[in-house]
Amino acid sequence: MRPLTEDRLRTVLAWVVIVLIGGPVLGAVLLGVLHGDSPCILCWAERTGMILIALTGLFVVRYGPRPRYLGLAVLLGVWGVYMSLRHSGLHAARDVGQGFSTPIFGVHTYVWALVIYVIALTVIGVLLLFVREIAPVEGAREPGKAGRFAMGLFVVVVAANALQAFASTGPPPWFGQGDPVRLSLNPKHWVWSFEELEPYHISLRGSWTIPRPDAAAADPDPAHGPLAGLPVIAVSGWERIGVPLNGAVSGFARDSATGRFLVTTDRYGVYVLDSSLSRAVHHVVMDPGFSVDLSPLEGAAFLGDTLAVLADNKSWALLLPSVAAASDSEWRHFLVSDGHVGEVGIGRFQTVRAHQMYVRSLAFDPSAQELITVSVPNARHRQLVVSRFARGDMTVSSEFEPWLGAALSLGPQRALADYLVTGAAVAGGRLYAISAAYSTLLVIDPQAKTVTAAYAVPGLAHPVGLAARGPQLLVAQADGRIALLPRPSPSP
């Protein structure tokens, strides 16, 4: 193939500008005029980026391929790819068929923007690949027919965009809108707003940043809690895990059938302990970095013979103690294994109400065959959500924010979301949840979706798990000590 001379490059570029401006940019204006389509503030920026790439092309048509034009064109292309990816990311993971505005040929406009920017970058690369080295020449060149047409078309189309922007977004200082109204030529229907100028800070995830909950930093004093005048349950005794663990306790459960305990640690250790907490029956260390991200483990539950462990990001693994488990075949799942545990499932809970909320607890309701988590509220989502997942397919079956029972009252400006539940267990048809914040035991009636009672439990330090043993509740602390509480009888 012959190299591109400067004249040919300028002609080709003029046609590239014509295609870019006469295609997607003019098409977007026509969509507005003919169908009332009005871009959101992000679409406006993406459309403007295309126009700026075209303008950079016209600079080359007029003055030749100077390095700063080429550099700016590449930067604009990269920025455009980022913008369209950032914009598509808002909607790409929604349910099937969902999106923003009307799709064109089955694809929404923000995804088309990505396609166009990738094509623009590709064209820039191909042209640079074939262009002959050109000595810099000062001054402007007279554009050819295609160049003149490109310039005229550019001015007309961008002026049309300016008119559409005036009607849709208004003159400065008004901005585009996240949820624009359809385009109208009737000024009575124009909506100009500053709705996008809300307070924000620049960060990787902006207002989506959800900090990981720190139970150790929670205020343990029940007197400071949101529920006023709670009755007190005194710790009736203490036990201690007598097995050396590979880290601090992070999850705790008890199997009512065998009396065995399940303990997880902050270093991915999973231990099955005998009923006296003094002997490890089984022991593995999960590989958290392979496949599903299981860091950090925060919950544990017995599902009959199967062991369930849960990370705070709602990822789970199911383990089965079995003499048939071969160390070699399980090497991929465990960093350390006693050779008698196999992994039988791994996945992630998907939630709706508890979306973008971490969890620090896991319980199992054998009568309903459902696993239960209680969300940890955060600054973005101030809710305490109980999520239930069917054991059969590990899919959410119901979620609710519990009501407050008639006997309970919240202090001013307080909410159940002030609690930080780090352990949960089901017993006697009730869900018990222990909160590291304000050392409070919540009793939840899953049928009535109501917190029926709450108790202050002074003397706890960093509780991380909860289990039921007959008339007792066992609160596991991170330090391996187990507080024994009398299990409150269900309120009527």
Add this chain to the structure above:
Amino acid sequence: MEFLNFFIIVCAAWLLWRRPERERLAFTLLVIGCCLMALCFFIGSHGSLVPGVNL
């Protein structure tokens, strides 16, 4: 603000077309247009560099 940006871009294109000797001014307008476009996008994305996805 989008209207202002298109106005700036039209001015740059007009200089390019009718006053090619004002290259420096036209290029300055082009760069201003780029900055204004980026600012509008940042405002529209509320300062979040990535959408509500996991990193």
